[in-house]
Amino acid sequence: MACLAFPTTSLNLHEFDTNTTRKSTEEWLFSYLKSPRTPIQLKTLHAQIIKTGLTRNDLVFGQFFLCCSPSNSMHYARRIFDGIPRPKLFFYNAMIKGYSETGAHEEALRLYSLMRSQSIACDSFTFPVVLRSASTLGRVSVGEELHGLVMKTCFDSRVIVQTALIDMYCNCGFSFNGRLIFDRMRDKDVICWNTMIAGYVKCEEFSNARELFDQMPVRNISSWNTLVDMCCKCGDLDTARRLFDEMPERDVISWNAMISGYAKMGECEAARRFFDEMPKRNVVSWNVVITCYVHNRLFLEALELFRMMQVSDIKPNEVTVVAVLPACAHLGALDLGQWVHAYIGKSRIKMDVYVNTALVEMYGKCGNLGEARRVFDDASEKDTFLCSTMVEVLAMHGNAEEAFGIFADMRSAGIKPNDITFVGLLKACSHVGLVNTGVEYFKVMREEFGLIPKVEHFGCMVDLLGRSGRLEQACELIKSMPMEPHPIVWGALLSACRIHGNVKLAEEVALRLIEIEPRDCGNYVLLSNIFSKAGRWDEAAKLRKMMRDKGIMKKPGCSSIEMNNGVYEFFAGDRAHPRCKEIYEMLNQMATRLKRKGYVPETSSALQNVSMDEKEQVLLYHSEKLALAFGLLSTDNGTPIRIVKNLRVCDDCHLFMKMVSKYYNRQMIVRDCNRFHHFSEGSCSCLDYW
Template structure:
């Protein structure tokens, strides 16, 4: 008979059915059929009541189906209540419950119920063993697995391929592929699932050569066989071999396409990934997520956002993985409007606000300069973990909010969230940006003394930055030389940068020579020392260094500033004349310079790092990328709205002074992110208190 609607919970009416047995059979069929699809808890309770009312709880078929329906509905707690009310449960009920626990991820409960079943001398069958072995595999419980293997042999179920296959999977999941192979070799009539399990087992154990050899021996391969090998080669970086297998496949499914797509993404081949993506006959959400993530990981943020926009016009609904991939692209570009749109999209489409989504939102808002929004997301997050709290600390540190960062740390430790390496990097950065040397020393010592965390390169780098920014250059130098690990060039570069701030040319030369030896092709080291020479008026040495750069083919990284206007991100370089509104921008900038000079702006000519006359220096300074971005922002946004700028290098002294006076004269808040931190300019002052 046809199934009635699962949402119906009222009994069928007898009408013309005079035979009570026929009516009872009608109810039995109705209940059995209705319980084949998931239900809400109230519906389950209603169906349970109907089975009791009609006396069908004694019917093994109906009551067993009720238990299975509970597992389908993720209501194992209610299923257990029903199960415990059965006086002497038969094997069928145990199997239904163990399967429900296993499929809902409650593997410990599955093994506990299996132990109860054995204690009550209930015999196992070929349905029991594979399910229990799956839970033992997931938990890597080799003791349970070996006990089950003995029972399988004792009870004669070792002739069942499905049971033997589950044993192979269990041994491989526990890292014992040799034991799995012994089981495999004893099976006479192996099916394709058995072969696939052994191949996949070798892959799990990292025995790729054995997996490949066994794959070649397979008498029959299905799509899963091919996918296992493609995924293996992709994960071990052999993308060429993966592609050859992909091309040889007689047929492909989503898993095949996405596995190869992930392989290209893993090795950073964005063009190959995009080409394959465009060739796909159909795409699912995984396909989109892989390519978007690939672009983001390779710092091709604009292309990642463009792909996300394309996704909106398809019938594929983005999920939490999509937004966690997209939000960092918004963060790196400083695209706040687009990031806010993504946040609205999350709420409108009811995407799960898990800890990963909340962490990505905090990071995005923080890096786009919207500190209040980042704090709001943090405060509203129901679940907080180490990564979420550490991200909030790092965001506050970037904005110079040291005390607020310390409060988050106190909060997380007070509720039992254990800090990690990243947490202390954020705390030390907060101390560095605020010049809190003693507090920074306290946190550096606390890492090991209270939390057993050994300082890593990042922590030493933060301490060197903290000390050298505060003018303690010799102490910072001694710390670098006494590090228990070989100092990374970034640590030396941090010290060199502070030599520029404190005009210590002698130490700068010593540090720079060591840096140039370590990284002969890194432009930053040459540029830093050249700038130090220029600031000291030693133009000859600066020119020699620039000549050496040219001889070695070292290209200087150009300063670049970006600004978001109406959901579009515009980039400017120093002296840039490629923008369509170039004439307006330069006219605006010259007009601004004239007006600001009446407000006290005096160009900081020490920031001009070329040996030219005063007019030449002033003109060079005037066309820095961040000034062009500010001028464009004033032309393109409404009066009173904040101007948000992202720069790839450290903001110079002159631009810093310029933006302070712009914020006062034009009554515009300016939020600028450089490579070190955020600067919030408002009414003629900066949040960094001129300490950066």
């Protein structure tokens, strides 16, 4: 893994001795301030400026302000600036530029307004920076006011100012105004051409962008990159590839544009091929491919690439961690997720709401609810998405009361809930059987917050009613839906039929589902399982034959477990693991020991019409049991075992896990497709309600 230590730099103020002249001190300070400095170094330099009497030196002080931006020391710079009785234009320009570069565009505009109120005239350096802030904020009225001032002060002939105006208008969606300025310019440099082309791309006027590109007298690498990026964004990868191949020279931006284009279209293999061929990569290159893998649910590949990044010369940034944490969450890779969390702290990556939300989701989905709650409680800023994620995580773990508490806190703090918030609340009700509370939340979302229930909310309500045995009410709710019932809704009802053994209704629902989703294996399998449990083996066999005839494959049960910095996957009856012999021996020993303690396999979970012994063997080799045996073999006594299952945990595995937790004195945290199960001392947190 990459070293987490940061290189330290110290400021050597003894590079000049006490006899150094004032002139050489000035030159040394000016030179030293041209490179980025840490906040501590800047304070030391400020002290040196005061000590040497250079506080009235405009050049040194102006450069000091410029140096504050890269080190995120604008607050410190502002305190010094506010102490200057009559700041000069150079100081204003340096401060406005610093605010703009650090994304504090509102502050940049406020300082510009203060400067104007002091009757300080702008120059050609002021306008481009202020225009950039106005365009970033979409303040076209401010931009137009600046345009008028530019013309009034006769700066409208400066190419740099005209280019900034073009950029402002295009960023605000007024490409026509930008083109008017462009056409009136006598002298256009390549930057101006590139800005107009990029402006058309931003306004999605792709034909105009291509036409202007073809008219360019001279192109540079940025011109080509803009057009390649345009083609990628509009999905024309063939043209993008032709342009890429025609480029006289390419830089990392050219390669990144192509990778992003393939990633956007979900072509992970092509994106990875380009990535592997890159002569030089930057952090964006890594982030794009990692994000591509995550969006396409290739989580193992995402983590493998992240591990490669750790041993490269590129350090992950906040975009990387927000991309990789969902992969950790899905796979239950808690150790790697904790490493990423530690890296965030040591790298001083800002803990904004995006990073905090990703961390809460990661810890929650990896089974460490306590740490998820700590991250949430420590967050300095909470928004709707962070709160909704916390509600959803608590719901997954069956902590309904805590989820309701977060919602109450949101109300008190004036944080408006969204659709996702109520999905989490309704799931929390469903997992613990709080029907009346769920009905109340379903009512509140409409009447108090004006949120129209979506398919997901109806699915949660059908699940809530169905699990509690209110199948008729669930059917009535489906009939009352304002939209066509989605497979999610019918699937929730079918699952309820399985729980309560209502074969007749299950047949009706399954037929609807098969009509809507004829290629979805889950619908066939669930109905087949309902038939099997009811002893209707012939109907179950017919359904399975229908699946075979249609070429529909059953989704295999898969369980993953993180061990020794790796994620291991097991399938039912899997013998691919190098320690396969030990795992099966361990499982057989466990079954023998637990049977002595009263374990009787739930053979109703074995849905094949075979002998009792064969059913028991099939059940014993379910994927979660294989993962559990591997976990017991690979960890010390008392170590919690975390397993992620892609399907619902069957009744037999649930019973088996409860008994293992008691007689092997182990805590087990198992996440299936519905919720979390915390097994401890012979019981489960779900209270056998899942």
